[in-house]
Amino acid sequence: xxxxxxxxxxxxxxxxxxxxxxxxxxxxxxxxxxxxxxxxxxxxxxxxxxxxxxxxxxxxxxxxxxxxxxxxxxxxxxxxxxxxxxxxxxxxxxxxxxxxxxxxxxxxxxxxxxxxxxxxxxxxxxxxxxxxxxxxxxxxxxxxxxxxxxxxxxxxxxxxxxxxxxxxxxxxx
Amino acid sequence: xxxxxxxxxxxxxxxxxxxxxxxxxxxxxxxxxxxxxxxxxxxxxxxxxxxxxxxxxxxxxxxxxxxxxxxxxxxxxxxxxxxxxxxxxxxxxxxxxxxxxxxxxxxxxxxxxxxxxxxxxxxxxxxxxxxxxxxxxxxxxxxxxxxxxxxxxxxxxxxxxxxxxxxxxxxxxxxxxxxxxxxxxxxxxxxxxxxxxxxxxxxxxxxxxxxxxxxxxxxxxxxxxxxxxxxxxxxxxxxxxxxxxxxxxxxxxxxxxxxxxxxxxxxxxxxxxxxxxxxxxxxxxxxxxxxxxxxxxxxxxxxxxxxxxxxxxxxxxxxxxxxxxxxxxxxxxxxxxxxxxxxxxxxxxxxxxxxxxxxxxxxxxxxxxxxxxxxxxxxxxxxxxxxxxxxxxxxxxxxxxxxxxxxxxxxxxxxxxxxxxxxxxxxxxxxxxxxx
Numbered sequence: 090x091x092x093x094x095x096x097x098x099x100x101x102x103x104x105x106x107x108x109x110x111x112x113x114x115x116x117x118x119x120x121x122x123x124x125x126x127x128x129x130x131x132x133x134x135x136x137x138x139x140x141x142x143x144x145x146x147x148x149x150x151x152x153x154x155x156x157x158x159x160x161x162x163x164x165x166x167x168x169x170x171x172x173x174x175x176x177x178x179x180x181x182x183x184x185x186x187x188x189x190x191x192x193x194x195x196x197x198x199x200x201x202x203x204x205x206x207x208x209x210x211x212x213x214x215x216x217x218x219x220x221x222x223x224x225x226x227x228x229x230x231x232x233x234x235x236x237x238x239x240x241x242x243x244x245x246x247x248x249x250x251x252x253x254x255x256x257x258x259x260x261x262x
Numbered sequence: 263x264x265x266x267x268x269x270x271x272x273x274x275x276x277x278x279x280x281x282x283x284x285x286x287x288x289x290x291x292x293x294x295x296x297x298x299x300x301x302x303x304x305x306x307x308x309x310x311x312x313x314x315x316x317x318x319x320x321x322x323x324x325x326x327x328x329x330x331x332x333x334x335x336x337x338x339x340x341x342x343x344x345x346x347x348x349x350x351x352x353x354x355x356x357x358x359x360x361x362x363x364x365x366x367x368x369x370x371x372x373x374x375x376x377x378x379x380x381x382x383x384x385x386x387x388x389x390x391x392x393x394x395x396x397x398x399x400x401x402x403x404x405x406x407x408x409x410x411x412x413x414x415x416x417x418x419x420x421x422x423x424x425x426x427x428x429x430x431x432x433x434x435x436x437x438x439x440x441x442x443x444x445x446x447x448x449x450x451x452x453x454x455x456x457x458x459x460x461x462x463x464x465x466x467x468x469x470x471x472x473x474x475x476x477x478x479x480x481x482x483x484x485x486x487x488x489x490x491x492x493x494x495x496x497x498x499x500x501x502x503x504x505x506x507x508x509x510x511x512x513x514x515x516x517x518x519x520x521x522x523x524x525x526x527x528x529x530x531x532x533x534x535x536x537x538x539x540x541x542x543x544x545x546x547x548x549x550x551x552x553x554x555x556x557x558x559x560x561x562x563x564x565x566x567x568x569x570x571x572x573x574x575x576x577x578x579x580x581x582x583x584x585x586x587x588x589x590x591x592x593x594x595x596x597x598x599x600x601x602x603x604x605x606x607x608x609x610x611x612x613x614x615x616x617x618x619x620x621x622x623x624x625x626x627x628x629x630x631x632x633x634x635x636x637x638x639x640x641x642x643x644x645x646x647x648x649x650x651x652x653x654x655x656x657x658x659x660x661x662x663x664x665x666x667x668x669x670x671x672x673x674x675x676x677x678x679x680x681x682x683x684x685x686x687x688x689x690x691x692x693x694x695x696x697x698x
Contacts, residue, residue, distance in 0.1 A: 137267065169284065
């Protein structure tokens, strides 16, 4: 980065200590956004920022990160395994999950410290987001006409209708 | 402007459906594992839930992966003492097909899938299709009890319900509102007056003294006029009577500890008691256990004494029943407690006493007891399927009762492995009886 864009050091740090709250995250988001858009010139989808608990992160793991997913026993199996690894301390959980969609949805763990939230905000809400929006292959999924989530949702509804017709639990069980 | 959403407020157990599906798919296996665990482990531990291992067949997910035979591979390996840059490593000469034993990262390579069941799930499986007799009746219909529950505060009540914290808070806010002078303010003025008295007299000081005296008089007056605690400050805890299901059960364990009961007999009896206790603990908020052991006379003892104490003497079963009735009358009113009773004995009784036992049971115990279970510890060589023949004294005496009374059941047990099936049978049998 050249000298001209270098901004003066702020008189006050944005935050001190590890505790975060939504107001602070909002404030930090604006600061990160300023750097991302003005200094780095990133081009991003609007962000949807969701804070989740460890259990919800495990849920997300078991449904391969998708916000909506059909039910299947193998997801239950994954959940059981991931949960065991997590509880025994063999495996830490992700700090964040980003979904390639418009708006760009990202999940943040509640256990993160404020510094970590800042890092993952920059990483996911701007880094990943920029890539999602500008990769030419991803664009066919995330263009306005085909919002990805609603497609998944439609497919899910079809699947569930099928399952109900088949008498509950017959499909995939 | 980003949208912030707090997803932590969402309902929990989003993937419960998945877990249920997984449990359903592996249910038979898990049930087998649970039953095996119960048979093998000490029963105190068995109840703790925890891990069960199930064979992984049926839950394998096929996936594409590199063949271990054939094909060329290029990999970058870190190297070690034996291998340096440029070395070629021979393919392992694997005999036969099949993957190695090493646990692959996704658990597919393992022979067993270890499943951590919660205590809840574990016991659900353990007690599957068991139902405690008359439980529905007593817990839903007549097992209601009016219980006082805290319900805020009130301005009137009795002294034992006085809420000091609330009262003081009221008092403080009233004193603040009315500007009652506190002790420190008064002391400050008094101190200053004392100082002035020491100093040489001047006009200014005289004037100040006069002013202070007026102030002090006013403060003292206010202190008197505004009481520290006024009757209107006083607050009491308020209680309302709420009808709650009766959630208390007491379990009487009666055991014959006369010379004819050896270590094996006591161990069998213990396991039965523990299982019954577990079952009650699951159904009721609070379960009291009363241990009564008897020889020719009965005594209430603690658990350790019950199972390990040594005592010799004859055998008079009715003494234990009498003791139980006495304790019940003293401490466990049937209006408040669900009463369960489990008796273990080797079946011996002194002549003529059995009739007395039956009488005590029919007239005093069974009418107020949810359930009375009698197990007879049979000799080791007798299978749990009793084939009649030479019954012991107590068994013959109780046999009539078992047919008449709905809440009385009796079984024979010969081996540790018999306990659990017997336990199941006890309650299953009872349910059939209830249904007819």
